[in-house]
Amino acid sequence: MSKSIPVIDLSDFGAHKNEIREQLITAAVDVGFFVVVGHGIPQNLIDEQFSIAKRFFQLPDDIKAKYSMPKGRNAGWEKMAQVRPSTGTNDLKESIQINYHDMEGLWPTEEDCEGFRSKSREFMTAAHEVSMKILSCFALSLGFEEHFFEPHHDPAQLDNQQCLRCLYYHDCTGQKYPSNFWRAGAHTDFDTLTLLFQKEGEAGLEVCPGREASTDFAMGDVWTPVDPMKGGIVINIGDMLMRWSDDKLKSNFHRVRVPKEGDEYTGPRQSLAYFNQANKSSVIQGPLQKYPPLTGGDFIQQALDRNFAAIQVQKAMHTTSASNSVEIMGTAAA
Ligand SMILES: O=C(O)CCC(=O)C(=O)O
């Protein structure tokens, strides 16, 4: 049975905090995915970020390659590079990831993409504010103090791991892909909380509720579409928050499918994901201490190692299939 994705209105947050908190926690425990409206980010700020990201993606590859993601980092440009353990194939997409620090040489210059840096930073600040509002509700529900998560995601800290990923899925019109190719293969996010901005008319995201533990790869087979909604931000719980909540809040598998020729829009698709990830030095441990303490830095490293091992298994299983003989390059977190 497919689950519906709750829509939660954050308007008048101060006056309706308790009620909003109840709705958020129910959605996070039950589905792990929900949509927020009344979040306060002006639509024009979102539209401008989509436009500037598109301008970047329309640059020739040799210009974008100047900003390629360095090995072992989670910032910069990637194309057809991310491989998910669930598929063993490269996601049909490109992306540019932005952090608050250590971006030397990775910001597109004004000459290449005017306004990209200032617009993106403005957008990140707005997304951050909404993230902290939602995390304050989860903090109280888990028995932490209201502002508990803020210092752990503080953009001013040099070991901060927050990341904006601007995504661009290529035009699929007239293309035929084997069934194991996805715009984004099924995965969970490694982070605490993801804010995902979609564009109306560019659907494809699906979620599979029902995961039991933050360490487990298992997933069911019932997928629910999470279609774009005017003014809405899709929010999902990531593995870090699942662990931090002793598996109470669910980080569920999601994927982006390739659109069906003839039935629907098959042109390019854009999305923007703001990933909240605890500082490298932050210690993650739930109130019930189900898992031993682990730093934000070690958490991401362990998640990458687990992913890498699972991808090797996938690769070994499919070595005879030409459609899977892809080179595995650096894969980003989340
Ligand atoms: O583009 C989307 O709708 C989802 C992207 C996503 O799940 C991710 O990048 O982690």
Ligand SMILES: [Fe+2]
């Ligand atoms: Fe994701």
